[in-house]
Amino acid sequence: xxxxxxxxxxxxxxxxxxxxxxxxLIKAKQQGLEITPVWNKSYxxxxxxxxxPADTRKxxxxxxxxxxxxxxxxxxxxHIALMNVDQFIEASDFFTLDVADFIGRPVAxxxxxxxxxxxxxxxGTLEIAGIGRRLKFGREQVEAIATKFLSAVMxxxxxxxxxxxxxxxxxxxxxxxxxxxxxPQTPVELFFVxxxxxxxGIPAQTIAPKFAGRFNKGVDYVGDVTRFAKQFEADLAxxxxxxxxxxxxxxxxxxxxxxxxxxxxxxxxxxxxxxFDAGLHLKTAGTTWLxxxxxxxxxxxxxxxxxKKVYAKAISRxxxxxxxxxxxxxxxxxxxxxxxxxxxxxxxxxxxxxxHDQSSRDYxxxxxxxxxxxxxxxxxxxxxxxxxxxxxxxxxxxNVTENIYERHIRPIFIA
Ligand SMILES: [Zn+2]
Numbered sequence: 294x295x296x297x298x299x300x301x302x303x304x305x306x307x308x309x310x311x312x313x314x315x316x317x318l319i320k321a322k323q324q325g326l327e328i329t330p331v332w333n334k335s336y337x338x339x340x341x342x343x344x345x346p347a348d349t350r351k352x353x354x355x356x357x358x359x360x361x362x363x364x365x366x367x368x369x370x371x372h373i374a375l376m377n378v379d380q381f382i383e384a385s386d387f388f389t390l391d392v393a394d395f396i397g398r399p400v401a402x403x404x405x406x407x408x409x410x411x412x413x414x415x416x417g418t419l420e421i422a423g424i425g426r427r428l429k430f431g432r433e434q435v436e437a438i439a440t441k442f443l444s445a446v447m448x449x450x451x452x453x454x455x456x457x458x459x460x461x462x463x464x465x466x467x468x469x470x471x472x473x474x475x476x477p478q479t480p481v482e483l484f485f486v487x488x489x490x491x492x493x494g495i496p497a498q499t500i501a502p503k504f505a506g507r508f509n510k511g512v513d514y515v516g517d518v519t520r521f522a523k524q525f526e527a528d529l530a531x532x533x534x535x536x537x538x539x540x541x542x543x544x545x546x547x548x549x550x551x552x553x554x555x556x557x558x559x560x561x562x563x564x565x566x567x568x569f570d571a572g573l574h575l576k577t578a579g580t581t582w583l584x585x586x587x588x589x590x591x592x593x594x595x596x597x598x599x600x601k602k603v604y605a606k607a608i609s610r611x612x613x614x615x616x617x618x619x620x621x622x623x624x625x626x627x628x629x630x631x632x633x634x635x636x637x638x639x640x641x642x643x644x645x646x647x648x649h650d651q652s653s654r655d656y657x658x659x660x661x662x663x664x665x666x667x668x669x670x671x672x673x674x675x676x677x678x679x680x681x682x683x684x685x686x687x688x689x690x691x692n693v694t695e696n697i698y699e700r701h702i703r704p705i706f707i708a
Contacts, residue, residue, distance in 0.1 A: 294386060295544060296466045296498045297365060299706060300329040302552075302576030303697070304371075306338060306668045308348055309682045310581050311356030313690035317697035319360060326706055330362075331387055333369035333576060336377045337617065342672045346370065346384035367466060371576075372473070375452050382459045387466040389501070389548075390449045393474040398444035408439040412488055419484075423530035423569060428481050438485045445471060446486060450493035468574070470501035472550045473620070477505040480527035484535060491539035499574045501548040502528065508551040510621050511579055511665040512649070512658045514558045522561035529569040546572035551621060553577035554649050559704040566706075577701060582668050583647065583661065584696050588689030589681055590643035596685045597640045599671075599678060604660075605632040607667035614666045622666060628659045649700070 303314040311332065318330050332353045339345060350368050357366055370381030372391040381388070409432065416435060418427040449469050456465060469490060471478065478486065483502050490497050505524055506516020514521065528547055536545050549555075549562075552575040566573055586603065589596035607614060608629065615622060635643070645655035647664060671678045682689060 297329045298572035300574045302333045304578040306582040308352040313693035316694040331367045333371040335371040346381045350384040389468040392445040392448045395445040395448040400443045405439045421534045446489040468499040478502045487535040499548040514555040548574040553580040563708045584692040588692045590640045592685040593640045
């Protein structure tokens with residue numbers, strides 16, 4: 294299985310928006326732009342919501358049939374590890390191997406020595422087309438990189454071989470993700486990580502490094518945009534070099550996680566993809582759930598009532614909701630509106646506070662981030678929430694499609 298040049302991760306918490314999501318990609322196709330949809334859902338999400346990987350597969354298959362989508366599509370077992378991969382094996386054909394927890398774990402001295410010896414020809418200076426400067430590193434640095442990353446890559450190898458035994462070779466796409474960690478990886482580290490991936494025989498088609506800056510859930514990038522642009526271009530150059538150098542899959546590309554809403558870096562990403570003629574996989578995890586809430590608020594009536602209830606409960610359970618997301622949200626609690634005030638808002642006001650429109654005076658990133666992590670509350674509402682999604686399907690679908698196409702696909706891939 295080969296992943297196409299451009300692909301887009303469309304997470305869907307409640308599994309009701311696949312058609313509306315696909316509509317955005319159909320719109321892109323009508324403009325001559327082929328983007329492969331990938332429905333991704335992590336073990337964490339399935340657990341919180343109470344869904345199963347088979348539900349994601351069913352949702353994707355049904356949407357593809359209903360919309361007459363004749364292109365490729367995939368179902369991604371997102372951020373899986375050896376201990377939970379088994380329940381995804383049948384329903385998924387894309388596996389994101391999350392080995393961030395294994396970064397820095399001890400490995401045998403002999404493994405490190407073998408790695409350094411095998412790659413000793415790179416020690417010194419390395420010229421990679423497209424970077425514009427020579428990468429310099431000594432033996433100690435290569436040793437340090439091996440010490441830090443070998444365990445993670447070896448773990449990825451274990452998970453990959455486990456899946457291959459169950460599904461057979463070439464029957465699935467592999468992504469290696471190292472994004473959920475504190476330290477961003479440098480282009481030199483990425484270079485050696487890719488060499489280790491090749492040594493392990495993992496046919497990775499996407500790699501998700503941790504980039505510099507903060508990729509908070511549902512809000513804009515926080516960090517130095519110029520620095521990001523430089524790193525992103527250097528990473529693209531490294532990937533392209535590593536493919537030839539290490540014999541990795543020719544379509545290997547970068548994957549950006551928590552990629553939704555990072556409006557300030559979409560311009561540099563667009564430019565870099567064109568400059569390097571490179572592909573990209575972009576994951577937009579929680580965006581669709583926020584569009585559901587926006588649509589419900591705009592619908593008024595029971596829809597608005599549900600949106601307000603979710604917010605009121607989220608405020609009262611903020612610590613519980615925030616704890617699994619501590620490293621990927623920054624909520625200034627002093628700037629959260631009081632639930633009693635929100636209760637007086639009309640649907641437009643609620644939608645304007647929530648919708649990520651930085652030019653709007655009503656937009657409140659703290660309000661948005663809290664709601665981003667509050668999907669557990671909607672899940673607890675059960676049928677009441679799901680019935681409202683069905684009742685207000687049209688207005689919600691408009692928001693879902695517009696958000697993906699106008700605010701994401703257009704600036705990243707078209708501009
Ligand atoms: Zn991720």
